[in-house]
Amino acid sequence: MINDEPYVSQRSRDAVNRAIERLGFSPNHAARTLAGSKANAIAMVVQDHGSHVLTDPFVASVLRGVHAELAGQGIHVLLMTSQYTANQDLATYLTGGHVDGVLVLCLHCDDPLPRMLRESDLPVVMGGRPLAGGDIPFVDADNFNGALEAARHLVTLGRTRISTIAGPSNTAVGMERLSGWRRGLGEQQIPTDLFVHSDFTFEGGARAMNALLNRAPDLDAVFAAADIMALGALDVLHARGKRVPDDVAIIGFDDSAMALNARPALTTVRQDIEQLGSTMAWRLIAELAGEPQLPSSVLLPTSLVRRLSA
Structure with a gap:
């Protein structure tokens, strides 16, 4: 989780906390207190080092899209980062009833975490096609x-x-x-x-x-x-x-x-990066709601924008 990254400066920590507060994301301790048979929470896991996550405009745009799709639904989002060496601990936490499903933003798609979660029957949707293929649902640009x-x-x-x-x-x-x-x-x-x-x-x-x-x-x-x-x-x-x-x-x-x-x-x-985030969130929530015949993958269109550099 970002708050636990030792190499993230206090200034960066404060900046991301302000962004999370503005976008409506819930810190982990709040999600843990949710009552009921379901957690009413999903996790957004970014597979990269926390210091890069905090400065990546792509990640920020995906988060805006996720928030836009979930606005008003009363679903809490846990923003987390994944590092290969901590995958087992993260998988144990995510499959322990804290969340109903997981969105994985795949910056490095050879990470085994999504398959670990899927094999535990936890619904997962990836942002980016898995490098090794498989049956994990994903949303990506063309x-x-x-x-x-x-x-x-x-x-x-x-x-x-x-x-x-x-x-x-x-x-x-x-x-x-x-x-x-x-x-x-x-x-x-x-x-x-x-x-x-x-x-x-x-x-x-x-x-x-x-x-x-x-x-x-x-x-x-x-x-x-x-x-x-x-x-x-x-x-x-x-x-x-x-x-x-x-x-x-x-x-x-x-x-x-x-x-x-x-x-x-x-x-x-x-590529519409916010649409990527909103479509990931839609696909996960639809699966949690039991909607039938959902697509295994969604490929979003791209287009060339001509300006002065070429």
């Missing part, structure tokens, strides 16, 4: 076709040395966006050797951009698998004297607020 559209757009601009800053190779989202980029370039027989895997951070995008420029100084386009990575790449391009989009065109993924505020404004693939 990552492959979003990346495909981005790659095709760069090709139509006449770019021929097109690189990508891909997401982590141990995530479904990272591999799907990489595959979409490869398909878009392959359609025009453009080489697909210019890629670097990175994490979904500003610093990761900057490191990857430096590595790509060192390898291919003549590259003329970049598709970054997240807006925050694209901003890190933009910072490096500016520092190394590359004009955007004249010398290097760049496209991100998410259409977050930071894309519009970038200089130049960032062309990006839009």
Whole structure:
């Protein structure tokens, strides 16, 4: 749980507590006191280190969507973080009657926690496709076709040395966006050797951009698998004297607020992140209510938003 993370500063702790209070999320001690045969509570588990969770705009948008779906239903939400080394303790807590179901935001989809919970008959819905597949319900964006559209757009601009800053190779989202980029370039027989895997951070995008420029100084386009990575790449391009989009065109993924505020404004693939959160919450509550014939997965559409960077 965030309050127990030793490496989270008091300032960050206070900030997230204010956000939780504003959004209506209940701390764990309040949920434990709920009476009745059901807990009237669900858990929102984010699979990543707490310090990253507190600064990730993607996570914040998902939480807003979850809150919007559950507003007025009297359901408490426990916000928790998962680390691989503590999975057994977390699974024991979650299956101990404290919650009726779990939403798992899958930043690293090789985590065994969702299957541990599902095998305990606790309803689970994942945000992001499980990397290993299986029967766990999930909600995700159409990552492959979003990346495909981005790659095709760069090709139509006449770019021929097109690189990508891909997401982590141990995530479904990272591999799907990489595959979409490869398909878009392959359609025009453009080489697909210019890629670097990175994490979904500003610093990761900057490191990857430096590595790509060192390898291919003549590259003329970049598709970054997240807006925050694209901003890190933009910072490096500016520092190394590359004009955007004249010398290097760049496209991100998410259409977050930071894309519009970038200089130049960032062309990006839009996914409705709040809808992702609300659909996860809907799917879980529908299962808890016993609704029949629920979809095992929901794939949300994406679209290219054209701005000045490409």
